[in-house]
Amino acid sequence: MSANIESFCCIDHRMIIQEMKREHGLLIDLKNHIIPILRFNNVQADHIVHAFDDILCCSNGIISKIQAEVCDGGNSDPGIDKGNGRNNALDNMKVFIEDGTVTKKKRRKNAQHTGSVVTATPDYDGYEWRKYGQKSISKTKHSRSYYRCTNQKGQGCMATKTVQQIENGNSSNSVVKLYNVDYFCKHTCKVSNEMVCPDIVETDSPKYSSINDKYASTRLTNHSDDHQPNNEMKPENFFAVPDMSLFSENMWDIMFEDVTMNSTFSLEQEAKDSWIKHQQDSTIHLWADELC
DNA sequence: TTTATTTGACCCGA
DNA sequence: TCGGGTCAAATAAA
Numbered sequence A: 001m002s003a004n005i006e007s008f009c010c011i012d013h014r015m016i017i018q019e020m021k022r023e024h025g026l027l028i029d030l031k032n033h034i035i036p037i038l039r040f041n042n043v044q045a046d047h048i049v050h051a052f053d054d055i056l057c058c059s060n061g062i063i064s065k066i067q068a069e070v071c072d073g074g075n076s077d078p079g080i081d082k083g084n085g086r087n088n089a090l091d092n093m094k095v096f097i098e099d100g101t102v103t104k105k106k107r108r109k110n111a112q113h114t115g116s117v118v119t120a121t122p123d124y125d126g127y128e129w130r131k132y133g134q135k136s137i138s139k140t141k142h143s144r145s146y147y148r149c150t151n152q153k154g155q156g157c158m159a160t161k162t163v164q165q166i167e168n169g170n171s172s173n174s175v176v177k178l179y180n181v182d183y184f185c186k187h188t189c190k191v192s193n194e195m196v197c198p199d200i201v202e203t204d205s206p207k208y209s210s211i212n213d214k215y216a217s218t219r220l221t222n223h224s225d226d227h228q229p230n231n232e233m234k235p236e237n238f239f240a241v242p243d244m245s246l247f248s249e250n251m252w253d254i255m256f257e258d259v260t261m262n263s264t265f266s267l268e269q270e271a272k273d274s275w276i277k278h279q280q281d282s283t284i285h286l287w288a289d290e291l292c
Numbered sequence B: 001t002t003t004a005t006t007t008g009a010c011c012c013g014a
Numbered sequence C: 001t002c003g004g005g006t007c008a009a010a011t012a013a014a
Helices: A002-009 A013-037 A043-072 A206-214 A244-261 A269-291
Strands: A095-098 A101-104 A113-119 A129-135 A144-149 A160-165 A179-184
Antiparallel strands (some): A160 A179
């Protein structure tokens, strides 16, 4: 048993992230192919667009979570230098008292980089963030936004992230804006058991944002405290979703709830079960490949 | 009134 | 010296 855990810990998680990113890219491509042939005055077309956005949204969240965990290396001690020569950001944020004067030591260019992700939904990563700055960056068209964890005040969580729109994206005809999100410092806060769904999925079409507003309060069930080390090294725990079938079912409900409610587009229970099983099998298969 | 965001200034590191 | 990260006052929104 312990041998299994050890081999599990030695998995090259980058492979998993790579595969999920590939899947994400394929979804974007698929969406870009389908959207142009949809009739936008059609209600079902709206639902399809929304379904795509939700899928992309969810996969982004998972990728971000994995990257945050992997880059952290499972080390819960924020003071440990991982050998890359970088100092902990906390050291750079201390308030020093010298000769009776208080000096705020501004941080951080060397803050611990804990991950990065390219996403169409930079707001969606399971944490709540507060924007504290925006800067135009030289030689780039788009400004960079700076966010810190909303629990910095209450719990002293020093996690921050920067969000910058990628110029031109992957394809010129893409309707999805892509953002590069860089994460710094590990979250030390405890958050609620529910993952936070995005407020926005930015696209070039105002139609999409109105659709997504409707779903802004959607929540995915998550029974574990994903900020704490999880002793049971199962795939579903790694994804911070302890019950994969429940997670898949929630995904299905989010994706097709309105479609099924709005009649003509009827989806059988069998199809739902099949889809959920496929999601579970895909995930477990991916992990099994890594273990072998 | 409280909370969140914006934005110019300040500061640090390369 | 310059680029970029953060602060904090001003402003907007709830």
